[in-house]
Amino acid sequence: MSKKVVEVKTLKVGKYVILGGEASKIVGIQTSSPGKHGAAKARVDAVGIFDKQKRTLVKPVDAKVDVPMIDKRAAQVLALMGENVQLMDLESYETFDVPIPEDLKNDLAEGVEVGYIIAMGHKKLMRITKK
CATH class of the missing domain: 2.40.50.140 (Nucleic acid-binding proteins)
Incomplete structure (x- = not known):
């Protein structure tokens, strides 16, 4: 299983990410501005390449995620x-x-x-x- 680790802020629509153990294509990204004591968060919506299931990821923009090697x-x-x-x-x-x-x-x-x-x-x- 070949994959690499990147930060959430580097993800783009049309690229791929591993969510729930499945390779998924990103269909939407929304980021929220940082609050008084919190970091900016990103919501990543993706659809599985092989199972067509919709998945969502909400993490701080500087968190690490796995990206599959396609x-x-x-x-x-x-x-x-x-x-x-x-x-x-x-x-x-x-x-x-x-x-x-x-x-x-x-x-x-x-x-x-x-x-x-x-x-x-x-x-x-x-x-x-x-x-």
């Missing part, structure tokens, strides 16, 4: 197998199965090049790169 790769579709698709990585030639996202079901075909990500030991099909 590895973006290219693959070729070998076979469509019902709800899953068999892919072959274009660098390592490793073959593996991943579920087909709803938005890509109609556009996938054998021989198509796709982009996928690896985060925290999970793989997910993200987009079609070449038809």
